[in-house]
Amino acid sequence: MTEIIERARPWLAWINEQVEARGLPGEIALIPFVESSFDPTARSHRGAAGLWQFMPGTGDALGLSRRNGYDGRLDVVASTAAALDYIELQAEQWYEGDLELSLAAYNAGAGTVNRARHAAGARGEPADYWHLQLPNETMNYLPKLNAIAAIIADPDAYGIDLPEIDDAPVFAKVTVEAPIDLARLATMTGVDRDELSALNPALSNGTAHPATTDVVLVPVDYEEAVLAHLTTPASPSTGAEQHIVTRGDSLSSIAALHGSSVEEIRQQNGLNGDLIHEGQRLTIPRRSLAAR
Numbered sequence: 001m002t003e004i005i006e007r008a009r010p011w012l013a014w015i016n017e018q019v020e021a022r023g024l025p026g027e028i029a030l031i032p033f034v035e036s037s038f039d040p041t042a043r044s045h046r047g048a049a050g051l052w053q054f055m056p057g058t059g060d061a062l063g064l065s066r067r068n069g070y071d072g073r074l075d076v077v078a079s080t081a082a083a084l085d086y087i088e089l090q091a092e093q094w095y096e097g098d099l100e101l102s103l104a105a106y107n108a109g110a111g112t113v114n115r116a117r118h119a120a121g122a123r124g125e126p127a128d129y130w131h132l133q134l135p136n137e138t139m140n141y142l143p144k145l146n147a148i149a150a151i152i153a154d155p156d157a158y159g160i161d162l163p164e165i166d167d168a169p170v171f172a173k174v175t176v177e178a179p180i181d182l183a184r185l186a187t188m189t190g191v192d193r194d195e196l197s198a199l200n201p202a203l204s205n206g207t208a209h210p211a212t213t214d215v216v217l218v219p220v221d222y223e224e225a226v227l228a229h230l231t232t233p234a235s236p237s238t239g240a241e242q243h244i245v246t247r248g249d250s251l252s253s254i255a256a257l258h259g260s261s262v263e264e265i266r267q268q269n270g271l272n273g274d275l276i277h278e279g280q281r282l283t284i285p286r287r288s289l290a291a292r
Contacts, residue, residue: 001151005163008038010199011051014169015080022084025099027145030152031083031106034144040076040201049073052083062086069205070212076201077173077215100129100142108138171199172223173215174230180208180216187257189225190244190279191218245280258284 005012012029019029035053036042043049047056050073054064062082064072072078083106091102094110105113116134117127125131129142155162183206186193199217200208208216218226229242243254251262251274265271268285276282 001148001160002162004033004037005152005165008032009163009166010170011038011040011076013166014171017169018080018084022088024084024087027149028084028087028099028103030145030148031103033148034141040074050079051076052079054079054082058086065212068209068212069203069207070209071202071204072213074202075213077217078202078213098128103142103145104129104132104134104138107141108134112138170220171217172220174218174223174226175215176208176210176213177230178210180230182206182208182216184257185216185218185226185229187246188241188243189222189229190246191222191226193246195219241284243282243284245276245278245282247278249276249278250274251276254282254284260284 011032015029015032016026019026032038032051035048036051038051040051041049042051042053044053048054049056049059049071052073054062054073056066056073059066059073059079059082062085064075064078064082066072072082087099087102087106090105090110091097091099094105094114095101101113101117112134113132116132120127120132132139151158151160152162152165182196182200182203183193185191186196196218197203197206199219202213203216241258243258245254251265251271254260255262255265262274264285265282266273268283
C-alpha cells in the first residue's frame with residue numbers, strides 16, 4: 001500500500017476530482033491500485049497497458065490512439081476520461097446503471113458477466129454482482145477496491161502508516177498547439193527533465209504533437225513559466241531566446257543545444273569566462289538559417 005500510494009501521488013487527487021465531478025463512487029478512483037499498482041507505464045503479458053490497463057482493441061475503440069511515438073493508453077488524462085466513460089457506458093448499456101456489474105465487466109468483460117447473469121437467472125438466483133459465479137479475480141475485484149478504500153480512510157485502524165496523499169493536483173495541463181520537445185522545454189523553463197517525462201509517459205519519443213495529443217502535463221509550480229515560454233515569440237530582430245541553466249550545463253553544451261557558439265553566448269551575456277550557475281538565465285543568440 002505504501003509503495004503504491006507513493007506512485008499514486010502525482011495522479012490520485014486529480015483522478016478523485018474527475019470521479020467526483022461525474023458523481024461516481026470514490027472507490028472507482030482506486031481502480032489503478034488493482035489494475036496497475038498505479039504505474040502509468042505498466043504493461044501486462046496479455047498486452048494491456050497504462051494505469052487503467054486497456055487492451056489495444058479497447059483503447060482504439062475508446063479513442064486512445066497509438067501512433068507517432070504516442071500511446072494514449074499511457075496518457076493519464078486521456079485514459080482516465082476513457083475509463084470513466086467506459087464504466088458509465090457499460091452500466092447504462094447492459095446493467096440499468098448498476099456500477100458494481102459494470103466494474104465486474106471492466107475486469108472480466110461484459111460477455112463473461114452477461115453469461116454469468118443469465119446462468120444465475122436460470123438457477124433462480126439474483127443476478128447482482130454478489131450472487132454471480134465469476135472468475136476468482138473478478139469476484140475479488142470489488143472487495144479489493146472496498147478494502148483499499150477502507151484502509152486509506154482509516155489506516156490507523158489497520159495498523160498501517162501511509163504517506164500523505166495530496167488533496168490537490170500537483171500537475172497542470174498545457175494545451176499542445178505546436179510540437180513540443182520535452183527535453184527542450186525542460187531546459188528552457190527549469191523543469192526537472194525526469195519529472196516532466198514521468199508526467200507524460202505516453203510520449204515515448206519525448207515530443208508532443210497536436211495531431212496526437214491535446215495536452216502536456218507540467219508540475220503545477222511551473223505552469224506560468226511554461227506558458228510564458230510557449231507563448232513568447234522569438235525576437236525578430238535578434239532571433240534571441242532564453243535558457244535557464246540547470247545542473248550539468250556548460251556553455252559548450254548550451255551552445256550546441258541552441259545552435260550558437262560559446263563566444264556568442266559570452267558576448268551576449270557579458271561573461272568573461274565559462275563560469276555559470278544553476279538557475280541563471282542566459283540570452284542565447286541564434287544564427288540565421290542561412291548561416292547554418
